Amino acid sequence: DAGITQSPRHKVTETGTPVTLRCHQTENHRYMYWYRQDPGHGLRLIHYSYGVKDTDKGEVSDGYSVSRSKTEDFLLTLESATSSQTSVYFCASRGGEGEKLFFGSGTQLSVL
Amino acid sequence: SQQGEEDPQALSIQEGENATMNCSYKTSINNLQWYRQNSGRGLVHLILIRSNEREKHSGRLRVTLDTSKKSSSLLITASRAADTASYFCATGTFTGGGNKLTFGTGTQLKVEL
Numbered sequence: 001d002a003g004i005t006q007s008p009r010h011k012v013t014e015t016g017t018p019v020t021l022r023c024h025q026t027e028n029h030r031y032m033y034w035y036r037q038d039p040g041h042g043l044r045l046i047h048y049s050y051g052v053k054d055t056d057k058g059e060v061s062d063g064y065s066v067s068r069s070k071t072e073d074f075l076l077t078l079e080s081a082t083s084s085q086t087s088v089y090f091c092a093s094r095g096g097e098g099e100k101l102f103f104g105s106g107t108q109l110s111v112l
Numbered sequence: 113s114q115q116g117e118e119d120p121q122a123l124s125i126q127e128g129e130n131a132t133m134n135c136s137y138k139t140s141i142n143n144l145q146w147y148r149q150n151s152g153r154g155l156v157h158l159i160l161i162r163s164n165e166r167e168k169h170s171g172r173l174r175v176t177l178d179t180s181k182k183s184s185s186l187l188i189t190a191s192r193a194a195d196t197a198s199y200f201c202a203t204g205t206f207t208g209g210g211n212k213l214t215f216g217t218g219t220q221l222k223v224e225l
Binding site: 033035040041042043045048090102103104105106 | 116143145147152153154155156157160200202204211212213214215216217218
């Protein structure tokens with residue numbers, strides 16, 4: 001399996017504070033993704049990247065920004081956290097022409 | 113909006129029985145994938161079927177795809193307690209950013225001893 005690590009694994013923060021989640025992969029995969037998982041909604045795509053400095057929005061991108069300055073790192077920032085952003089966040093990556101995704105273990109974020 | 117919708121939402125069976133989960137989707141796709149998620153863990157890829165394929169097998173897994181009905185099914189044969197997990201279908205469409213996957217809401221499978 002691809003080596004994908006997410007940090008932190010758990011975070012509690014207050015409404016209005018900025019939060020950054022980190023995803024690190026060691027497989028030199030070109031494509032990286034951020035999803036959020038909520039009961040009743042499955043996984044929803046927030047943002048994705050198709051190369052260094054190349055990113056695009058997913059279906060639930062409002063309130064989130066991303067950056068990818070190196071192939072191995074993909075950062076997700078909640079600019080001003082809200083309670084509706086309490087969720088489990090998953091990072092995933094995909095290499096080359098392969099279509100399957102490799103997932104990290106997730107970050108449980110609670111916004112109080 | 114969700115592309116894939118799984119049915120049933122929850123399924124409970126006895127060990128040794130077969131488990132069937134269904135996925136319906138709305139728009140044309142290039143491929144459809146099934147993933148498994150154990151409680152508190154990330155998703156793990158199980159199998160991929162392309163839009164020009166009708167059936168695929170991998171071990172105890174059998175996936176079918178009917179593009180005319182926009183539906184897919186995942187069959188797990190001779191289920192084991194270790195198969196207890198949530199199963200998600202994901203539809204793949206090619207965009208400028210490559211293969212974009214849209215996930216359904218999942219089926220929770222419980223296999224009892």
